[in-house]
Amino acid sequence: MTGTSLDAIDVALCEIQPKGDRQTVTLRSFSSAPYPPELAYLIRRALDGAASMEDLSDLPFLLARAYAEAWRAVDPNGTAEAISVHGQTLWHHPPESTWQAVSGPALAALTERTVIHDFRSADVALGGQGAPLVPLFDHAMLGSATEDCVAVNIGGMANVTLLPAGGSIDLLQAFDTGPGNVLINAICERTFGKRFDAKGALARAGNVIPQALEELQTHPFFAQEPPKSTGREVFNEVLVDHLYRRYAHPSIPSEDLVSTLTELTAWSIADHIHRYQPSTSGVFVGGGGVHNHFLMERLAHYLPDAVVRSCADVGIDPDAKEAMCFAWLGWRTQQGLVGNVPSVTGARSAVVLGSVCRTAGTDGG
Amino acid sequence: MTGTSLDAIDVALCEIQPKGDRQTVTLRSFSSAPYPPELAYLIRRALDGAASMEDLSDLPFLLARAYAEAWRAVDPNGTAEAISVHGQTLWHHPPESTWQAVSGPALAALTERTVIHDFRSADVALGGQGAPLVPLFDHAMLGSATEDCVAVNIGGMANVTLLPAGGSIDLLQAFDTGPGNVLINAICERTFGKRFDAKGALARAGNVIPQALEELQTHPFFAQEPPKSTGREVFNEVLVDHLYRRYAHPSIPSEDLVSTLTELTAWSIADHIHRYQPSTSGVFVGGGGVHNHFLMERLAHYLPDAVVRSCADVGIDPDAKEAMCFAWLGWRTQQGLVGNVPSVTGARSAVVLGSVCRTAGTDGG
Numbered sequence: 001m002t003g004t005s006l007d008a009i010d011v012a013l014c015e016i017q018p019k020g021d022r023q024t025v026t027l028r029s030f031s032s033a034p035y036p037p038e039l040a041y042l043i044r045r046a047l048d049g050a051a052s053m054e055d056l057s058d059l060p061f062l063l064a065r066a067y068a069e070a071w072r073a074v075d076p077n078g079t080a081e082a083i084s085v086h087g088q089t090l091w092h093h094p095p096e097s098t099w100q101a102v103s104g105p106a107l108a109a110l111t112e113r114t115v116i117h118d119f120r121s122a123d124v125a126l127g128g129q130g131a132p133l134v135p136l137f138d139h140a141m142l143g144s145a146t147e148d149c150v151a152v153n154i155g156g157m158a159n160v161t162l163l164p165a166g167g168s169i170d171l172l173q174a175f176d177t178g179p180g181n182v183l184i185n186a187i188c189e190r191t192f193g194k195r196f197d198a199k200g201a202l203a204r205a206g207n208v209i210p211q212a213l214e215e216l217q218t219h220p221f222f223a224q225e226p227p228k229s230t231g232r233e234v235f236n237e238v239l240v241d242h243l244y245r246r247y248a249h250p251s252i253p254s255e256d257l258v259s260t261l262t263e264l265t266a267w268s269i270a271d272h273i274h275r276y277q278p279s280t281s282g283v284f285v286g287g288g289g290v291h292n293h294f295l296m297e298r299l300a301h302y303l304p305d306a307v308v309r310s311c312a313d314v315g316i317d318p319d320a321k322e323a324m325c326f327a328w329l330g331w332r333t334q335q336g337l338v339g340n341v342p343s344v345t346g347a348r349s350a351v352v353l354g355s356v357c358r359t360a361g362t363d364g365g
Numbered sequence: 366m367t368g369t370s371l372d373a374i375d376v377a378l379c380e381i382q383p384k385g386d387r388q389t390v391t392l393r394s395f396s397s398a399p400y401p402p403e404l405a406y407l408i409r410r411a412l413d414g415a416a417s418m419e420d421l422s423d424l425p426f427l428l429a430r431a432y433a434e435a436w437r438a439v440d441p442n443g444t445a446e447a448i449s450v451h452g453q454t455l456w457h458h459p460p461e462s463t464w465q466a467v468s469g470p471a472l473a474a475l476t477e478r479t480v481i482h483d484f485r486s487a488d489v490a491l492g493g494q495g496a497p498l499v500p501l502f503d504h505a506m507l508g509s510a511t512e513d514c515v516a517v518n519i520g521g522m523a524n525v526t527l528l529p530a531g532g533s534i535d536l537l538q539a540f541d542t543g544p545g546n547v548l549i550n551a552i553c554e555r556t557f558g559k560r561f562d563a564k565g566a567l568a569r570a571g572n573v574i575p576q577a578l579e580e581l582q583t584h585p586f587f588a589q590e591p592p593k594s595t596g597r598e599v600f601n602e603v604l605v606d607h608l609y610r611r612y613a614h615p616s617i618p619s620e621d622l623v624s625t626l627t628e629l630t631a632w633s634i635a636d637h638i639h640r641y642q643p644s645t646s647g648v649f650v651g652g653g654g655v656h657n658h659f660l661m662e663r664l665a666h667y668l669p670d671a672v673v674r675s676c677a678d679v680g681i682d683p684d685a686k687e688a689m690c691f692a693w694l695g696w697r698t699q700q701g702l703v704g705n706v707p708s709v710t711g712a713r714s715a716v717v718l719g720s721v722c723r724t725a726g727t728d729g730g
Contacts, residue, residue, distance in 0.1 A: 049418050053411070056421065057456035057464040061490060091422035097468075099422040104720045105483050106490035118470050122722070125426060125471035336723055355469045355720040357487070358701055 001086050001323040004047075005156070006040045008032035009066060011074040012323035016331045022140055025328050028079075030320040033070040039063070046090055046101075063088055064106035071111060082114040083107065084330025092120075098130045108357035115357040116330035122354070123340040128347025129229070135161040135174035135344050137325040141316060142284050143167065149282040150273050151311070152299075153321070154180040154289020157230055158269050162277045173276065174344045175226035178219070178268040179235040180289055183261040186240040191254035200294025203262035206255030212247050216264045226276065227346070262295050270302030284311040286321040329353060366451050366688040367428075369412075370521070371405045373397035374431060376439040377688035381696045387505055390693050393444075395685040398435040404428070411455055411466075428453055429471035436476060447479040448472065449695025457485075463495045473722035480722040481695035487719070488705040493712025494594070500526040500539035500709050502690035506681060507649050508532065514647040515638050516676070517664075518686070519545040519654020522595055523634050527642045538641065539709045540591035543584070543633040544600040545654055548626040551605040556619035565659025568627035571620030577612050581629045591641065592711070627660050635667030649676040651686040694718060 001010040013029040035043075039062055045051045046059060067085055072078075085107060087100030104117040120130035138151035138161040151161040158180035162173045181196065188194040188202065197203055221230055240261070247257060273280050283306050289295055290310045300308040310318050317324070329339045332353075339353035366375040378394040400408075404427055410416045411424060432450055437443075450472060452465030469482040485495035503516035503526040516526040523545035527538045546561065553559040553567065562568055586595055605626070612622060638645050648671050654660055655675045665673040675683050682689070694704045697718075704718035 046418070053414050053456050053464075054458060057458055057462040059462075060464075061462040061486075064490065091418050093419060093422055097422040097424075097426040099418075099425075103462075103483075103486045103490065105487035105718065109487040109490040109716055117720075118468075121426075121468045122470035122474040125429065125468065125474040333723070351474055352723045353470065355482075355722045357720045358698070358717050 002088050006035050009070040010323045011070050012320045013075050014324055014327040025324055027317050027320055029074050031074050060101045060103035061106050063102045068110040084116045084327045086326050094124045094129045095127050098124045104357040108359050112359045116333050116354045118355045119353045122351045123345050123347045126347040128345035134325050135172050136341050147281050148279045150280050152285045154287040156180055156182045172341050172343055176229045177272040179265050182235050186237045187257050187261050200292040202255050202258040204294040206259030208263045209256050209260045212260045266298035280306050283308040286311045286318040290318040367453050371400050374435040375688045376435050377685045378440050379689055379692040390689055392682050392685055394439050396439050404431055425466045425468035426471050428467045433475040449481045449692045451691050459489045459494045460492050463489045469722040473724050477724045481698050481719045483720045484718045487716045488710050488712045491712040493710035497539055499690050500537055501706050512646050513644045515645050517650045519652040521545055521547045537706050537708055541594045542637040544630050547600050551602045552622050552626050565657040567620050567623040569659040571624030573628045574621050574625045577625045631663035645671050648673040651676045651683040655683040
């Protein structure tokens, strides 16, 4: 798994076993290899529209090589039977197109493993957003027959998958709730020169500025009805800079600003759960936000009737969750099972996702 | 099949049946749909490096739509079980990379058929040229246990596959011999304003200019040892223009120039056969050059010990041959059979080519 932040190549070595209608996905090993800097540079040039046709032709092959090396580091004995790879998003422009770069045939040839890739295109071709794809995994792994649950992912943005007790896939709902770590990280950078608030210590040391929180809560995205999605074009450094210039003052500790944005994040996630599944009793949190203990506490504060916990408690490493999801989606593709959820992506129908590259057959004929 | 000329989308509806170790490939229907002009324009912009990232993201999806429509026109009853698609070459840059654009998942979703695509990348990833891929098809379809044969393709350039009697795939040789129709077409355009020499009538009406022929025969490409390949960067309008300016004269009929370049083309193909497989007794010609009857006669003239015929005589439509080859290569990929020939492409090993997109499975789970 590689995301748009270009910071790492996440590799999750998973064992997938059918168990009745469902599957167990067990994480055997996980690591984040740094993106080779020259490759990250080339990708940034491509994202900026400054890459040549030669660059764009070479990029999927360079990515295949980088992914092959990252895999070998995590799986030196080559135990993996197949490699599921998301690829590097260069453009996402539904319903016209989406572009996750990696040469599947090159990765298969280099690793001598079956490769499954290009997971979003079929959904987009059928009128869908090509995203999110994690809700089906949430449903399979975290859904309960007896309890109304919610899967929360706190990455740059935060999103939720509503999992009513025994709910069918057809009625699955998933949407972004607003900022995840993005605003907290930005204010930490602005005020303390830190990339993030480790364990939420800064926020814990501060006090919420009520007027600032109330003002932020009026952001129109929060009131919007789902399905909805957001990104750095809405919640970003500009918004944080505006807050800083308005409220930073010698008499106000910078921790108060961190505290306020942490509160906003927890509130916005919880508020959507209250509004769209008030009966929720179990909340499973994945993504980097899990490591912000204060954020987790505030989320629990806003959801007094639910048990709020890391998805690690049910065997899913919160940092590895997305990579595990794509391993599982690749397994589904190999089984001929559909991988998108039309009620979530907006596609006209459910479809087998991706493209499969097999390696040298047993027969040279 | 779509080539770099951007003139048409060739669709060959083929029935493939295993017959012992080999297969029979029967052409059920063939047509060339014109490339939608706005799509051809977008591709030309991409080839010129003038396309935006949005254009390049959309292009594989637009191609998938155009291919889906071209398929439906040839196969209105939807009899095809699978669609094998070459894609539109945007860059070919071995051993670094190659780029045949088409979204396989989109085409599969739109046609509800299994799609096999991206045939050249695995070979390039293994150090090969990713081309030519037709020689394996020549071997399977045209090879004989008792006769030394040659498969010739006369497209823009001309190439040969040497097929010694009972020869194994490991020793297969294939290479370009020089110009195919490119110089003949260029001189027809220059002198008569015609796109090509229909049936070779112009060449037949003229006489070879011996001095011009001898001069052209000294082109260093012809003496070069195989493996070798060439293209429009070597044999092109510039060379023809040079010839025209040197030999065109009121006393010399323009037909003589057409005749001379036709002779050069026939000679260069035959000369390579003499040099690299003098024992050749059967020559099967495919590609558009077959329709130039005079060129075929001159080729036969230079190869008195061989029977020179169109591959139509053995059931392979010369215009549909390349498309039939890719249909068959896609079938091989589905069977887990290798599709490249390392002795021909230079790849480190033989490998299953391409990437396979399956459609909605039978199970919605």
